[in-house]
Amino acid sequence: MDADKDGCTTRAEVPRAEAVVAPDQGPKRKLSGGSWYSPYDDQYIDGPAGLDIDHRIPLAEAWDSKWAELHYLHQHRALWAQR
Structure with missing residues (x-):
């Protein structure tokens, strides 16, 4: 972009x-x-x-933007937070 x-x-x-x-x-x-x-x-x-620089976004931003839901990360929320 x-x-x-x-x-x-x-x-x-x-x-x-x-x-x-x-x-x-x-x-x-x-x-x-x-x-x-x-x-x-x-x-x-x-x-x-x-x-x-491609893969770092704040965890709160990922959840607020629904990015995580769209990528099915809600199933792995605990693992995602530990990264």
């Missing part, structure tokens, strides 16, 4: 916006360099290869 119509998808925009040290952007919006902080494990990540 390109909400601001600048040619970058969310996959390109989020890492640029959340970088501690800005990455370089090459052809086809490919990122190189840069550094990010991970509050989940209190570590810094150098380079975009160690990033994954």
